[in-house]
Amino acid sequence: MRPSVRPALGSVIDAGLSPSISDASLRNHPLAIWVETRLGVVWSDVDQRWVRARPLTVTEAVAALSEDSDRATDVCRSALRNLLLISALPEAERTGSAQANVRSFFAFKLHQFISGAGHAFSTLEVQGRRTVTVEGQQFLPGDPEKRLYPTHFCRDCGHEYHPVRFALDDKGLRVFFARDIDDAAPIRPDDDDEDAGDDEDNADDREIFGFLTPHASDAAFTFDDREEDYPETWIEFDAAGNPRLKRHYRGARARSVMVSPTGKVGSGTRAWFLPGKFRFCLRCGAAQGGAARDRNRLASLSAEGRSSATTVLVGSALRWMHGSNSGLSPFTRKLLGFTDNRQDAALQSGHFNDFLFVSLIRAGFLGALEIAGAKGLRSEELGSSQQKALGFDRPSPELRAEWLLEPELRGFNLQEAESTLRQVLSYRVWFDQRRGWRYTNPNLEQLGLVEVDYLGLDDLSADQTLFADAPPVLRDASPQVRAAVYRELLDHLRKWMAIRSQVLDATVIEQCWRSRTAAFAFHGDSGLMRSLAEPDGS
Numbered sequence: 001m002r003p004s005v006r007p008a009l010g011s012v013i014d015a016g017l018s019p020s021i022s023d024a025s026l027r028n029h030p031l032a033i034w035v036e037t038r039l040g041v042v043w044s045d046v047d048q049r050w051v052r053a054r055p056l057t058v059t060e061a062v063a064a065l066s067e068d069s070d071r072a073t074d075v076c077r078s079a080l081r082n083l084l085l086i087s088a089l090p091e092a093e094r095t096g097s098a099q100a101n102v103r104s105f106f107a108f109k110l111h112q113f114i115s116g117a118g119h120a121f122s123t124l125e126v127q128g129r130r131t132v133t134v135e136g137q138q139f140l141p142g143d144p145e146k147r148l149y150p151t152h153f154c155r156d157c158g159h160e161y162h163p164v165r166f167a168l169d170d171k172g173l174r175v176f177f178a179r180d181i182d183d184a185a186p187i188r189p190d191d192d193d194e195d196a197g198d199d200e201d202n203a204d205d206r207e208i209f210g211f212l213t214p215h216a217s218d219a220a221f222t223f224d225d226r227e228e229d230y231p232e233t234w235i236e237f238d239a240a241g242n243p244r245l246k247r248h249y250r251g252a253r254a255r256s257v258m259v260s261p262t263g264k265v266g267s268g269t270r271a272w273f274l275p276g277k278f279r280f281c282l283r284c285g286a287a288q289g290g291a292a293r294d295r296n297r298l299a300s301l302s303a304e305g306r307s308s309a310t311t312v313l314v315g316s317a318l319r320w321m322h323g324s325n326s327g328l329s330p331f332t333r334k335l336l337g338f339t340d341n342r343q344d345a346a347l348q349s350g351h352f353n354d355f356l357f358v359s360l361i362r363a364g365f366l367g368a369l370e371i372a373g374a375k376g377l378r379s380e381e382l383g384s385s386q387q388k389a390l391g392f393d394r395p396s397p398e399l400r401a402e403w404l405l406e407p408e409l410r411g412f413n414l415q416e417a418e419s420t421l422r423q424v425l426s427y428r429v430w431f432d433q434r435r436g437w438r439y440t441n442p443n444l445e446q447l448g449l450v451e452v453d454y455l456g457l458d459d460l461s462a463d464q465t466l467f468a469d470a471p472p473v474l475r476d477a478s479p480q481v482r483a484a485v486y487r488e489l490l491d492h493l494r495k496w497m498a499i500r501s502q503v504l505d506a507t508v509i510e511q512c513w514r515s516r517t518a519a520f521a522f523h524g525d526s527g528l529m530r531s532l533a534e535p536d537g538s
């Protein structure tokens with residue numbers, strides 16, 4: 001066994017490392033030996049051989065080096081960094097010598113582990129005074145009286161909701177306990193939308209699952225537990241014509257509470273407790289139906305999964321790699337991914353392709369709108385303007401290969417393919433406006449980048465003669481109110497795809513699907529397209 005390099009570490013750290021050091025010198029360099037035998041491999045007495053060392057973070061490695069070398073951590077950090085950066089280059093690049101080794105010095109690589117942002121947690125105090133952290137713990141460090149609650153957000157307006165359990169503590173007091181959003185009430189499934197807990201349930205010791213949300217003090221937050229504050233579908237009218245909550249929803253009625261940072265009820269911050277599943281947002285009124293889980297009804301800090309994160313990181317690495325400042329030769333601009341699972345690999349590559357496709361389509365649409373300027377685009381112009389914005393009208397073979405299976409098509413066949421392409425591009429614009437379509441990748445309208453309006457709507461609403469025979473509520477309304485009502489209705493129909501457009505016609509979709517000339521046609525979600533094209537498709 002070699003003598004320890006420890007006594008020599010301090011002086012070589014002080015001396016620094018030459019960027020043109022040879023492999024032969026590195027082999028005898030105390031710091032390189034230390035890195036190899038502390039970070040790279042360790043001797044296993046059991047196996048009587050060198051085995052891979054347990055991975056360390058850079059900070060742990062720096063602390064170990066500081067202890068072994070008796071030098072300050074910042075000095076050790078830069079020495080370690082220099083050594084790893086210099087030795088990562090092949091000797092040939094370090095020394096510029098043609099006879100030198102062309103492989104990097106060490107056999108191991110630096111790894112970076114990237115994990116999601118996790119959840120946000122917050123104390124139950126007023127905005128501005130509460131503590132918000134991403135460190136999930138039961139109590140606030142340094143103030144163990146205060147509880148921390150996981151925080152989720154309305155997907156439409158961002159108002160915050162804490163999943164809680166309202167239960168007795170060990171002293172028999174009612175307390176809001178934090179819970180995971182996926183935890184459901186243990187015994188009675190009283191939270192189905194079919195049966196929203198129609199009992200008032202005043203059994204004081206029963207544990208109630210639900211959501212707690214602060215009563216915001218800004219003027220836009222108007223919820224005050226009046227009947228009209230609830231979704232329309234929750235309301236019925238009694239014999240006297242007064243609105244009231246349907247029996248079915250009474251158990252889900254919001255309860256006004258004063259809650260302290262300890263979770264105890266009675267004093268503190270004003271908040272609302274919503275028993276059961278998350279059903280609607282007190283701030284914006286967005287109502288949630290269907291069978292979605294609460295986790296999907298509400299957003300959290302990192303709404304995206306690992307696939308989205310990987311796609312974005314890979315995309316950013318590729319962009320950097322192909323940028324003018326990367327310093328990498330075109331030949332080495334490659335990125336390898338490893339996975340231990342074939343399904344994961346398929347999912348990830350599918351996700352990546354889909355992400356690129358959606359980004360490209362949306363970029364094409366935005367580009368087309370930019371060219372159109374203030375007058376915008378009419379629905380019948382969607383296809384051709386996007387074709388131009390994407391450059392897919394140009395005769396270059398490389399561009400044609402982007403969307404054509406057979407880039408050499410000519411004449412009539414090419415015209416047919418272009419016509420299909422325009423239909424598909426136009427179809428995609430409509431398709432992308434669907435409600436609840438992509439949670440983690442909201443569409444251009446949701447992002448406020450695109451506005452949809454209806455031609456002639458204001459004129460129609462202002463034309464009194466058209467409303468002469470209309471129901472009084474419409475006849476007597478002002479043109480502005482009528483226009484607002486129609487806009488709401490048309491938006492709703494549009495987002496649920498209840499629209500008539502040539503490109504949404506089942507026969508046209510079917511034709512596009514059959515047309516194998518346009519590679520672009522059904523890339524991404526061919527299954528969906530087919531099901532839309534089939535009369536009995538869902």
Ligand SMILES: [Zn+2]
Nearest residue numbers: 154157281284
């Ligand atoms: Zn909301």
